[in-house]
Amino acid sequence: MTVEVCGMAGDGTIAAGGLINEAMSLGGFSVLGFDSYPAEIRGFGRCVTRSRIGSEEIVALADRTQVLISLDDEQSISRVPFLVDNGGVIFDNNPSGYREETKSLAAKLEPGISLFGMPLGDLATGASGTVRGRNLTALGAFTAIFGVPPDLFRKAISDKFTSKGKAVLEANLKSFNAGLRYAEEKFKDRATPVFDVRNKLGSGKRVMLSGNQAIAKAALDAGLKLYFGYPITPATPIMEYLAKQLPQRGGRVMQMEDEISSIGAVLGSYYAGARAMTATSGPGFALMTELITHGVMAEIPAVILNAQRGGPSTGLPTKTEQSDLHAAVFGGPGDSGRIVIAPTNVEECYAMTVKSFQLAEKYQTPVIVLTDFYLDNRVENLASPAASSEEKADWNMYPHDSTRGKYWRYASTESGISPRALPGTEGFIYTATGLEHTERGTPDYSPENHMMMSAKRYRKIMGALADLPSPVEFSSGRELEVGVIGWGSTFGSVLEAVNTAAERGLRVGALKITSIFPFHADVIRSFMNRCGHVLIPELNYSGQLANLIGHLHNKDVIRLNMVTGVPFSPSTILFEIENLVGAGT
Amino acid sequence: MKTPGKILAEKVKHIRDSNQFAVRSSALPTWCPGCGYFGIHHALSGCLKQMGMPLHEIVVVSGIGCAGRYPFFSNTYGLHTVHGRTLPVATGVKMANPGLTVYAVGGDGDGLAIGGGHLPHVIRRDVNINYLLFDNSMYGLTKGQPSPSSPVGTTTKASPFGTVDKPLNATLMALTYGIGFVARLFAGDPEGMRNAFVEGTRHNGFSLFHIYTTCVTFDKVNKTWDNLKRQIHPLPQNHDAGNLRKAFDAVLDDDFTTGIIFQKESA
Numbered sequence: 001m002t003v004e005v006c007g008m009a010g011d012g013t014i015a016a017g018g019l020i021n022e023a024m025s026l027g028g029f030s031v032l033g034f035d036s037y038p039a040e041i042r043g044f045g046r047c048v049t050r051s052r053i054g055s056e057e058i059v060a061l062a063d064r065t066q067v068l069i070s071l072d073d074e075q076s077i078s079r080v081p082f083l084v085d086n087g088g089v090i091f092d093n094n095p096s097g098y099r100e101e102t103k104s105l106a107a108k109l110e111p112g113i114s115l116f117g118m119p120l121g122d123l124a125t126g127a128s129g130t131v132r133g134r135n136l137t138a139l140g141a142f143t144a145i146f147g148v149p150p151d152l153f154r155k156a157i158s159d160k161f162t163s164k165g166k167a168v169l170e171a172n173l174k175s176f177n178a179g180l181r182y183a184e185e186k187f188k189d190r191a192t193p194v195f196d197v198r199n200k201l202g203s204g205k206r207v208m209l210s211g212n213q214a215i216a217k218a219a220l221d222a223g224l225k226l227y228f229g230y231p232i233t234p235a236t237p238i239m240e241y242l243a244k245q246l247p248q249r250g251g252r253v254m255q256m257e258d259e260i261s262s263i264g265a266v267l268g269s270y271y272a273g274a275r276a277m278t279a280t281s282g283p284g285f286a287l288m289t290e291l292i293t294h295g296v297m298a299e300i301p302a303v304i305l306n307a308q309r310g311g312p313s314t315g316l317p318t319k320t321e322q323s324d325l326h327a328a329v330f331g332g333p334g335d336s337g338r339i340v341i342a343p344t345n346v347e348e349c350y351a352m353t354v355k356s357f358q359l360a361e362k363y364q365t366p367v368i369v370l371t372d373f374y375l376d377n378r379v380e381n382l383a384s385p386a387a388s389s390e391e392k393a394d395w396n397m398y399p400h401d402s403t404r405g406k407y408w409r410y411a412s413t414e415s416g417i418s419p420r421a422l423p424g425t426e427g428f429i430y431t432a433t434g435l436e437h438t439e440r441g442t443p444d445y446s447p448e449n450h451m452m453m454s455a456k457r458y459r460k461i462m463g464a465l466a467d468l469p470s471p472v473e474f475s476s477g478r479e480l481e482v483g484v485i486g487w488g489s490t491f492g493s494v495l496e497a498v499n500t501a502a503e504r505g506l507r508v509g510a511l512k513i514t515s516i517f518p519f520h521a522d523v524i525r526s527f528m529n530r531c532g533h534v535l536i537p538e539l540n541y542s543g544q545l546a547n548l549i550g551h552l553h554n555k556d557v558i559r560l561n562m563v564t565g566v567p568f569s570p571s572t573i574l575f576e577i578e579n580l581v582g583a584g585t
Numbered sequence: 586m587k588t589p590g591k592i593l594a595e596k597v598k599h600i601r602d603s604n605q606f607a608v609r610s611s612a613l614p615t616w617c618p619g620c621g622y623f624g625i626h627h628a629l630s631g632c633l634k635q636m637g638m639p640l641h642e643i644v645v646v647s648g649i650g651c652a653g654r655y656p657f658f659s660n661t662y663g664l665h666t667v668h669g670r671t672l673p674v675a676t677g678v679k680m681a682n683p684g685l686t687v688y689a690v691g692g693d694g695d696g697l698a699i700g701g702g703h704l705p706h707v708i709r710r711d712v713n714i715n716y717l718l719f720d721n722s723m724y725g726l727t728k729g730q731p732s733p734s735s736p737v738g739t740t741t742k743a744s745p746f747g748t749v750d751k752p753l754n755a756t757l758m759a760l761t762y763g764i765g766f767v768a769r770l771f772a773g774d775p776e777g778m779r780n781a782f783v784e785g786t787r788h789n790g791f792s793l794f795h796i797y798t799t800c801v802t803f804d805k806v807n808k809t810w811d812n813l814k815r816q817i818h819p820l821p822q823n824h825d826a827g828n829l830r831k832a833f834d835a836v837l838d839d840d841f842t843t844g845i846i847f848q849k850e851s852a
Contacts, residue, residue: 260673265674265677268664268673268675271678272679294666294667430662
């Protein structure tokens with residue numbers, strides 16, 4: 001079931017959506033929530049929260065909504081087309097101020113929709129003395145109508161508001177109870193209790209995390225010491241989370257003057273031996289590319305998160321897109337191979353961030369983690385993610401003591417990984433440089449040396465494939481009519497579409513790719529060549545993953561590109577799968 | 586007859602054997618004969634020797650340009666970064682390991698043009714970095730273009746009719762940004778530089794050494810040895826380096842007084 005809350009900026013829409021997620025998670029359901037809000041802080045924009053709730057693991061947002069909770073008629077009208085034919089709408093039937101009939105939500109609804117009109121503002125004012133609690137009054141009604149145990153919401157409300165003081169908590173509970181009582185009485189006959197809490201998932205405690213929170217938590221668990229960053233949507237919440245948490249673990253967060261200085265300080269920090277990271281989005285990432293290639297050349301670790309948003313340039317700051325893949329893999333001067341990984345859900349945001357710190361130090365290279373606005377901001381309730389058990393000391397390769405005095409920092413080893421010494425260590429003095437250099441680190445532009453050192457650096461990066469997660473296949477057989485390859489936040493939609501197609505009897509498969517560079521060419525090629533058609537849906541215009549891996553297929557891959565700024569719709573992918581199957585027969 | 590190889594080998598041997606050059610690496614500097622940077626290198630080496638710091642606990646971070654090559658000629662840890670980013674990278678090094686003594690080295694193009702935006706912020710943060718700004722008002726490594734500190738009318742291949750932009754004054758900028766330690770120095774005065782380097786290294790906070798130096802190859806008119814020797818003179822004996830107003834006066838009155846202009850540790 002999908003529940004939406006829609007209102008104007010300032011109506012408490014996002015808070016109400018958050019409470020739905022928390023309460024349903026407490027009830028043991030799987031939850032995936034995603035908000036959309038305007039780029040302007042207190043403008044006149046529309047806020048929408050979407051919560052998909054289920055008794056099985058949720059992998060994607062649904063295309064249609066069962067319940068719409070409206071805090072503002074005019075804004076909510078835009079959500080009407082997304083309602084299922086027999087959906088329900090909770091709305092304020094006595095809003096403050098005059099409203100033209102043509103702008104009333106009720107007038108726009110089809111006959112099959114159940115209307116639950118109630119005086120939200122009046123009830124909140126009567127209960128708590130202020131109209132501000134009308135979002136909670138609406139939640140009270142939702143609870144009564146759809147059979148959610150009210151204590152789940154009361155617990156979620158007290159978790160959220162206890163820190164704001166007793167008065168605030170009481171006022172919110174009163175508003176909630178007012179809506180609950182009114183709806184219990186008024187809509188007694190029309191109540192449809194759909195939430196059977198006996199259907200819930202395993203009883204293990206689940207934590208509600210956004211992608212950004214999972215990344216920040218993972219960085220802490222991986223031993224982050226220093227965070228350098230510059231505010232940019234949608235990466236800023238990571239800096240804000242760490243600003244609070246990192247000092248408690250003896251680390252520091254420094255807000256720098258720009259993204260160039262942020263990555264510069266990360267490199268300086270890693271050169272001197274402290275784990276550091278920065279998080280940014282496309283425009284900031286573009287500024288970082290020169291120094292990222294310095295990390296490649298001087299073989300200095302770095303962890304860089306690129307939380308993609310709509311581009312190019314300033315683009316669509318609060319909309320989701322997957323259009324920085326080329327920039328992440330190829331951006332910057334020269335042959336600058338670096339590791340690029342892309343989680344597909346919140347759980348992987350955690351795991352792959354931990355992994356990025358390990359890879360950066362083991363392979364002495366910048367590692368780029370690609371997420372996107374949707375993945376960063378959506379919340380999922382997960383079984384508590386566990387910290388990596390790998391021995392952190394093994395992430396590094398330090399010089400053997402016998403090399404003291406004749407130390408070669410950039411020795412061209414078989415693996416391409418050279419012994420890394422940290423400043424402060426006696427007997428291993430060297431200079432790291434962005435100039436092409438010899439194995440000892442002295443500048444050298446000779447043809448033989450540049451050939452040898454370029455090969456060494458690529459040997460190292462390609463060798464990292466052994467430590468990178470292999471593509472994962474979800475399929476219903478060996479020979480497939482359509483194989484769909486997905487990456488990033490789009491993969492959840494791919495999986496849902498493929499599962500639905502399989503239920504309809506089609507021979508389909510999905511391949512999840514999280515290692516963007518280097519990538520597992522053999523695995524991808526053998527999957528492709530078992531498929532009648534290979535479909536690659538991406539939230540970008542030019543088909544950036546398809547450009548990267550398309551040549552592995554023995555015929556053209558089929559691109560499905562959307563730049564709508566919203567998460568990829570599973571039904572769009574399903575439609576394309578069915579088209580391809582139809583075309584093939 | 587001596588071959589060039591033999592001459593080089595002898596020079597290297599001379600450097601190795603001479604205790605005076607203990608801080609210098611075995612690599613021969615790529616700077617032009619007569620360059621002021623030799624004097625700066627000599628003075629910083631003298632400072633390190635005088636302070637007796639273990640060389641493996643020192644990191645020299647540099648940018649791009651003639652000054653950027655400094656770390657290769659120094660027997661310390663070195664980090665030769667990209668153009669203009671010396672200060673943020675040095676910030677990361679110092680934050681990661683405060684036990685290291687960090688010198689940032691760069692020219693006037695690196696520090697006042699492409700990297701000019703970092704100076705106010707590194708001063709605000711007051712991280713304990715020692716920044717040597719080699720100011721010869723010339724882009725030397727790209728063969729002679731005007732820099733942000735070139736006087737109006739500077740003629741180069743890139744400015745055949747003379748520059749029209751006004752020059753920046755790094756010392757004055759640093760005072761305005763609220764710096765805790767700034768010295769204006771002259772590359773032809775090793776003793777004055779060494780004393781200031783020692784003071785600035787001891788200063789607990791960001792220190793700027795604004796060093797007037799030469800580009801003997803591409804500047805035959807402005808910051809030449811002859812001109813600088815004539816113009817440079819020390820601060821008056823009674824200069825009060827703890828007084829910000831006096832520091833401003835000293836800089837505003839005169840572009841060529843050298844010495845420790847201002848020194849005050851933040852509370």
